[in-house]
Each structure stands twice: as structure tokens, then as C-alpha cells.
Amino acid sequence: MMDRIRDEEKPLHIVMFPWLAFGHMIPYLELGKLIAQKGHRVSYVSTPRNIQRLPKLPPHLAPLIKFVSLPMPKVNNLPENAEATIDVSYDVVQHLKNAHDKLEQPLTHFLKSSNADSIFHDFTHYWLGPVASKLGIKSVFFSIFTPPLIGFMGPASVLKGTDPGRTKPEDFTVAPPWVLFQTTVAFRYFEIMKIADILSENDSGFSDLYRTGCCIENCDTILIRGCTEFEPEWFQVIQNIHQKPVLPAGQLPTTVFKCSDESDTWWWMKEWLDKQQSGTVVYVAFGSEAKPSQEEVTEIALGLEKSKLPFFWVLRVQRGSMDKDVLELPEGFEERTKGFGVVCTSWAPQMKIMGHESVGGFLTHAGWSSVVEAIQNEKPLVLLTFLADQGINARVLEEKKMGYSVPRDEQDGSFTSESVANSIRLVMVEEEGKIYRENIKEMKDLFVNTERQDRYVDNLLNHLRCLLKH
Template identity: 70%
Template sequence: MLNHKRRSKTKVFSDPLLAMDRNNEKLHIVIFPWLAFGHIIPNLELAKLIAEKGHKVSFVSTTRNIERLPNSSSSLITYVKLPLPKVDNLPKNAEATTDVPYDVVQYLKKAYDALQHPLSSFLETSNADWILYDFTAYWVPAIAARFGIKTVFYSIFTPPFMGFMGPASYMIHNDPIRTKPENFTVPPPWVPFSSTVAFRYFEIMRIVDAVSDNDSGTSDTYRLGASIENCDLVAIRGCTELEPEWFQVLKDIYRKPVLAVGQLPSTGFNGGDENENDTWRWIKEWLDKQTHGRVVYVAFGSEAKPSQEEVNEIALGLEKSELPFFWVLRARRGASDTEVLELPEGFEERTKGRGVVWTSWAPQLKILGHGSVGGFLTHSGWTSVVEAVQNETPLVLLTFLADQGINARVLEEKKMGYSVPRDNLNGFFTADSVARSVRLVVVEDEGRVYRETIKEVKDLFVDDQRQQKYIHELLRHLLSHRKNGERVFPG
């Protein structure tokens, strides 16, 4: 308590960060992401911003994943390597979703669950104040509680996706509203405003295993619900200026603190290629030869893998568009993937000089930043969306997995992206629809709205002052609610 008689010598600071600056008050924050680079990279961006404020950050992942982080990873962060336990049906050296076919990811989750013991051993001696954990690690709060460590469920999923998924209790127990897949194709009743944000039928059917039990022993929806239910605080990638109504939904249904951490624009955590300079040099030379604002960049992230039929239609669509293109094609997911994608016969010869199909790692952020790139055919993964906005690149949307369908509806609503027309039941699309879509967004007058809107929203994504404000608010909360309770700092 403040002693009023000693007001001149003792102060209670209204902002704990100011007190920290004066008294070198530091937090120890542990960050523990899911084993997917689409999750690891946003966690690493947040870790970097926290560490730059002078706090100790321990970034915990498996040995191979940490060793695959780019050389630009911050030296301010302490990296903690945990050997991934062996489980049946998981290939050797498979430590991230990019290493295995989609149907094997459930065994990766099983191995991830087996990290409970080594993580517990680390936390026991860490003297950590907080741990930020991902949706798969729903068991973290029980471990952290044993050592007096407070918990943050950090969602790299967007506020609209989290709001659409609903109350934690519905995900943990049987959802009384969503008893069949088609129930996910309409906005839920707890969303009080008009919205098109919902899955299309083919999108929910492609991830139906996420809302049901699988060989990991626990459904994704249960993991997500339990992660929300048992944490002290929910932190979400996003900004309240872009989607205030969705943040209000989350506060209403979670009934606990919900904080935005900003869009976390990429700062170069882009790869895993030892020959990055040589790779970029070749790509840049090719891009330099192309017409300004006409190249279609095509990439679907580290997890999404089109079917062979879809690859055929994408390829023929790019050919019919008559636009130059740079396509990063993942022909397989890991060494155990036996279904290797192939390009249509004669495609490369017919598009030689106009297009490039790149089958290894590529520096996406640099490519999007090149002046010749005028559009991005993307899966709607949010990190890719943020990188496109950073570089004012309009979006053509082609969803495959996970939260991508919800992201696409948001981008459609805000006129930030245009979705390739598809059959609502099976997701089928044609080469003609691909060609028309990329031409519309990149060159045609009808698509001007997408090219202009992506520039208008840029400030909400990459403004450093706004991003720092979100980190400031997060740290202020963590400081004032740390495990030792409220503190009084001498002045």
C-alpha cells in the first residue's frame, strides 16, 4: 500500500511499464508454439517484440524446428530445444507439419502431447512468470499451475475465426447447435451482426476431422476450447481497428480478458534456405525482366497441398491468363509423402520465359516486395495475407485447409481479396475461373477495388507505432497480473 506521508519518496506508477523502465523490472516469458511454421513464425515475431522491451523470453520448440529457424532470428531470445518423443506412424525427423502428409499430422499431435514431461521439467526450474501456448497444448495450464506460472492462450487464428468457433464450452462438450457439418456453413447465433463469415460446405468437409476425434486422441475443437477455458488471458493476433465487432464477440463469449497483439508484420523470418542469397539473386534477376505490376505470385504456404486435379487447373489457368507468373509449388509434404504432384504435360515448355515453377523454398516477403508482382494467388493463410498487405499486393483466394475459409470470407467482405469461383459442394474450380480471377485482380478495371483497398488497409497492418502500442498493452497486463501480484515501486 502507498504510504501517503512519504509521497515525495514513494510512487505508485499507473503504468507498470514506466515502473519497469525506472527499476529494471523484468518478466520471464515462455513461448511454446504448435509444430507448424505457420504458427512458429508469428510466435517468433511476438517473442522478438517482447524481448526488445528488455524482458527475458524463452522460445520452446523441438530440436530440429529451432535449428531450421532463419539466421535472422533474434539473439535476444533464449531458444530451448526439446527432443520430440517417438510415436508410431510418425516418420523419422518429422517435427513440423511441413514434414508429413495431412493425414499424418494427427500423429505429430500425439508426439507433441508427449512433450508434457520435458516441458514440465524445464518450467520447474525456469522461474518463469508467464507461458504463452498454442491451441494444441491445451494441457499447459495444468502444468504451469504446479509452478505458479500464469498462462496466456495466444491465438494466431484471427478474431473472426475465433468468434465463429464460439464459446469454449461448446467446443469442449457437445455443441448443441452444430450437430452436422452444414451447420458450419452459416453464421452462428452468438454473432449479433450481419456477416457472411462462415465455411463453405467443401471447406468444412475437408477439415471435418478437426471437429471430431482422431488418432491423436483429442479433437482440434476440444484442444481449442480447453485452451481458452483454462488460461488466465487470451491474446489474439489482430487489431481492434480492423475488426472491433469480432473482438467484442470474443469478450462476450469468453468472459475473460482478451487482448490484441497486432498483426505482427513479418520482419524477415521467411525461410530455411542456406543458399538464400543465391536463391534470391536468381529470382530477382527474373523478376527484374518482367513488366511492372503484372506478375502473379502463386504460393499456398507450408501446409496446403492441392490435389493433382487442382494443380492441373491452376497450371492451365495461369497459362490461359497470359500473365507472367512465379509459382512456388510444394510437390510433396515431406519425404514420406508418396503422392508427388506433377505439372500438365507440355505446360513448362508452353510457358517458358513467361512463368517459373519453383519447387523449393523461396523468399516470399522479398518476392511480394518486388515491383513486378501485381497479384498473389494464395490459400488465405493469415501470415501470407499480412505479408501481402505489407507490400500492397492484392489477393486472389483459393482455400484448402484449417481457418482459410473463414479468412477468405473476411477478405471478401472487406474487398481485400477475390475468391476463385468454385463448386460449393466439392470445391471444384476450372482453369477458366483461375484465369479470369487473376486477370480481374491484377489488370482489369473491375478489379481496381482490390488493388486500391489493399493499399488503404496497409496502415492497420504495418504501422510500427500501432504495433508497439499493442505490445505495450500486453506487457502492461502481464506485469500487473504476474504471479507475485501487484507491486509498489519506489520512486
């Protein structure tokens, strides 16, 4: 049942505008559903193809969540129909940001007639704060990146480069001066080198750090996917460096509206999983953004084979149809692992796979949505980072003994099939890895407690009401 709004309170109208990546769009939609559940209106803004690809809404929320479709602007070097990061290779994402910036005018046009109370926006929208302010709409920087990452990245002046707090990649491999407690949370050298482009201007004219700095500087409130009980010290860091209201959005676990027609895809997967012993299958998936190199795929494949454990691997062989670099499995691998291993190169229902009792562990890139889904399903984590915030997420999980990272070369991030096999067996089978299996179960309540999540949403809505009165 939807929560009743008290008669004297007019429902709020909240606009949501996430970055064009499914790892961003889905948590925004989850929060949108929780807000609509309380009887408020949500306008969810994206481009046509992205809206078509979002999960279906539960019928009782559909009247309150309106999808606002803004045509995708055409820009050079962006393939036809590319509307999300999943559609393009990593080097083309800068052109996607270019197209995204061109949505400023149509979005402003929509906002003028929307009668919106507030807009929730992502890290890329450096131009949005002033637009909202001019229209009298409160802006909320809603970060799907976790509190440790936002805290670690530092004040707006450092992000925008006006304060030379960090000038070289090595500066990101140590805890910064504004973090006043002992922590291992920092990027490893190979992790920051993989994403060194976030530090510099790209085709769009602005670095990711600059964009984030502007978003934080110009917003009225900082809202972060996370939970104050799980990482209180990082919320405090953010509060200290930004001197603005900082609210937790909760972990926003994925909720799936169950359609009556189970897809054929899931049936064959379920049939295979049903044949495996309970807790023996390692599930392998690296999200919609990360794409391993050919060398990495080879080592992962051989590592899975050497682990002697059954595996279910969702492998994206290319990023978008224009990606020329198509990944291949080692010769003979599929024949040798027939029966005890599955490699799926198309979409797979991650929540259903992870919910299956035969799955006993998850080899993951440490993207936070995947981490939350694993904890929802009590699956211990083997970590293999590739991009973005994944290194910082991995440090947090290592510190809390919730995940174990595959050992790698510090300079280039290379790893061997033996280290993959040993890491999987440690976390899933061996006595030494029991702590990871137990800690994941213990943390579940912090991540999927509906009462706490509900309280966070109530606090957020009360805060938004207070903002409107000032």
C-alpha cells in the same frame, strides 16, 4: 535501440510454446522479438529440427531470446525427423499431435526450474493450463488464428462438445447465434468437409476443437493475432462468449534479419523478376500446410497459362519425404510457358518476391501470415482456400473487398482453369477489380503501423505485470 525498462521494473520472463507448424512458429517468434526489444527475456520452446529451421535472430536480440530444445518424442506412424506439419502429409498430422502431447513431461520439467512469469501457448496444448497454474505461472492462450475464426468457433462449452451447439458440418456454414451482427463469415460446405476431422477425435484422442476449448477455458488471458481497429466487432464477440481478458497482439508482420550473403536462390529469381514489366507478374504460393490435389494443380497451371500474364509459382510437390502423392504439371506446360512463367519446387524467399515491383498480384490460400505479407507489400489477393482457417480468412477479405475468391463448386470445391484465369485478370488488370488493388493499399497502415504494434506490445506487457500482482 532496445527500449529501456524502468529501474523499478524487473524484466519479465516469458516462455513461448507454439504448435509444431511454421505458420504458428513464425508469428510466435515475431512476437518474441517485439517483447525482447523491450528488454524482457523470452524462452522459445520447440524441438531441435524446428529451432534449426527458424530465421536467424538480429544480433541485438539474441542475448534475450533463448531457444529451448526438447527432443521430439518417438511415436508410431510418425516418420524419422518429422518435427513439423511441413514434414508430413495431412493424414499424419494427428500422429504429430500425439508426439507433441508427449512433450508435457519435459516441458513441465523445464518450467519448474525456469522461473518463468508466464507461458504463451497454442490451440493444441489442452493439458498446459493446469500445469502452468500448479507452478504459479500465468498462461496466455496466444492464437495465431484471427479474431473472426475464434469468435465464429464459439464458447468453450461448444468447442468441447458439452453444449451441442453444432452437431453436423452444415452448422459451420452459417453464422452462429452468438454472432449478433450481419456477416457472411462462415465456412463454405466444401471447406468444412475438407477439415471435418477437426470435429472428431483423431489418433491423439482429442479433436482440435476440444483442444482449443480446453486451452481457452484454462488460460488466464486470450491473446489474438489481430487488430481491434480492423475487426472490433469480432473482438467483442470473443469477450462476450469467454468473459476473460482478450488482447490484440497486432498483425505481427514478418521482419527479416538481412544477412550479408544473399543466397544464389534469390539472385536467379531476382534476375527473372527484373526482366518483367512492373506490376504484371502473378505470384502463386499456398503456404507450408496446403497441398492442392493433382486435379487442382492441373487447373491452376492451365489457368495461369490462359491468363496470359507472367507468373512465379512456388509449388510444393509433396509434403515431407514420405508423401507418395507427388504432384505433376500438365504435359508440355513448362515448354509452353517457358520465358513467361517460372515454377519453383524448392524453398523461395516470399517476402523478397512479393516486395519486387514486377509482382502485381498474389494467388494465395488465404493463410493469415501470407495475407499480412501481401498487405505489407500492397499486392492484391486472389483467394483459393484449402485447409484450416483459410475459409474464414477468405470471407473476411471478401467482405472488406481486399480479396476475390476463385469461383468454385459449393459441394466439392472444384474449379476450372477459366475461373482461375478470369479471377487473376479481374484482380490484377481489369477496371472492375480496381477496388481490390486500391483497398489493399488503403489497409496497409492498419497492418504494418509500427506505432500501433508497439502500443499493443506495451499493453500486453502491462497486462502481464498486473496479472502477476494478483
